[in-house]
Amino acid sequence: MRRRIPLRAPGVALRLDLRTVGVAAALVVVAMLAAGVAVVGVGVRLPPADIAEILTGGGRRADRFLLLDLRLPRISVGLLAGAAFGLSGAVFQSLSRNPLGSPDIIGFTTGSASGAVLAILVFGAGPGVAAGSAIAGGVLTAIVVYGLAALGGGGIRRIVLVGIGIAAMLVAVNSYLISRARLEEATAATVWLVGTLNGRTWEYARLLGLALLVLAVPLLLLGRRLRMLEMGDDVARALGVPVRWSRMALVGLAVAVCAVATAATGPVAFVALSAPQIARRLTGAAGLQLLPSALTGAVLLVLSDLLAQWLLAPAQLPVGVVTGAVGGAYLAWLLSLQWRKGTT
Numbered sequence: 001m002r003r004r005i006p007l008r009a010p011g012v013a014l015r016l017d018l019r020t021v022g023v024a025a026a027l028v029v030v031a032m033l034a035a036g037v038a039v040v041g042v043g044v045r046l047p048p049a050d051i052a053e054i055l056t057g058g059g060r061r062a063d064r065f066l067l068l069d070l071r072l073p074r075i076s077v078g079l080l081a082g083a084a085f086g087l088s089g090a091v092f093q094s095l096s097r098n099p100l101g102s103p104d105i106i107g108f109t110t111g112s113a114s115g116a117v118l119a120i121l122v123f124g125a126g127p128g129v130a131a132g133s134a135i136a137g138g139v140l141t142a143i144v145v146y147g148l149a150a151l152g153g154g155g156i157r158r159i160v161l162v163g164i165g166i167a168a169m170l171v172a173v174n175s176y177l178i179s180r181a182r183l184e185e186a187t188a189a190t191v192w193l194v195g196t197l198n199g200r201t202w203e204y205a206r207l208l209g210l211a212l213l214v215l216a217v218p219l220l221l222l223g224r225r226l227r228m229l230e231m232g233d234d235v236a237r238a239l240g241v242p243v244r245w246s247r248m249a250l251v252g253l254a255v256a257v258c259a260v261a262t263a264a265t266g267p268v269a270f271v272a273l274s275a276p277q278i279a280r281r282l283t284g285a286a287g288l289q290l291l292p293s294a295l296t297g298a299v300l301l302v303l304s305d306l307l308a309q310w311l312l313a314p315a316q317l318p319v320g321v322v323t324g325a326v327g328g329a330y331l332a333w334l335l336s337l338q339w340r341k342g343t344t
Helices: 018-040 048-055 061-096 108-123 127-151 156-179 183-194 202-221 223-229 233-238 243-265 271-283 290-311 319-341
Strands: 004-009 012-017
Touching: 012 018, 018 048, 018 061, 018 271, 018 290, 048 061, 061 202, 061 223, 061 243, 061 271, 061 290, 108 127, 108 156, 108 183, 108 243, 127 156, 127 202, 127 243, 156 183, 183 319, 202 223, 202 243, 202 290, 223 233, 223 243, 223 290, 233 243, 271 290, 271 319, 290 319
Parallel strands: none
Antiparallel strands: 004 012
16 A cells, blocks of 8 residues: 655645655666766766866856856756656646557657757758747647547547648648758758757756746646546546546647747657656656656656767767657557557
8 A cells, every 4th residue: 555645735735656756766866876977978078076176166268168168058958958858748647547558659859959950941940930930830830739639529649640740741742941051050950950959058957947947846836637627528527627628728838838949959769758657657646747747758858968978079969869869769669568458
């Protein structure tokens, strides 16, 4: 039997599951350790004594640039974007009651990528405008997917199938745009489409931090309603949940979180798909839980980036190459598992 700790405050009554709390704490520790390894570095190493000196205002100029302007922003963006992908994936998989109902499978990250590629290749936009275009592309794609799915009743499987179809069309559009672009622009867009943390600055970290502060907090507060919606609309209504409003709020917030993360890193593959399922197996919970999913996403992205830096050091792979290779194998395993259960 799972042990739970009751927490009570004026107007608030919560029950914390001990295993979930332990898993969340362990994920925080792993994320801190991974960040520590990334700070020391894979190629050019910074000894802990030099790091401490830099953080207290000393150190050589080159080392300060390496730590403060390159590594720390990259690590911060990786942790925040991974958390955003994991959180968004947990919401969509929970609402669709399908592990394949992930934003990178049903086209939302591809829509964000299309918005950024269009801004870069057609309008010559800079990073700020490209990020805004990525957010707009993700939101527009979500509206189109849910609108087309609603024409046929809006069933869970229909949303997934429509999203996969829209994603395929957007991939074709992106490929066409790249084929018509100049070599330099096409190269930059291709690297961005794979998903990368290379060259990320504090500007990206601030954007992600602000977005998570504004969007993730209400998502976490709506987590209880999300678990009720997993039981079905009729049960949720019987428990007093405003089903339509809650679903619209959850979808809107999750799309925005996913779009902001994609704007910062590109459409990093499979983090949103795998993080919620890994978190679910770690916690042993009956349903998806948002905070463990976000923490798992942060750990996955930072560890994948470390592997991307180590594989061909001193050259650096885009992190999307690693997540794509690992996530592709995970997707194949997940599909075979779903097939054996007869749920695909």
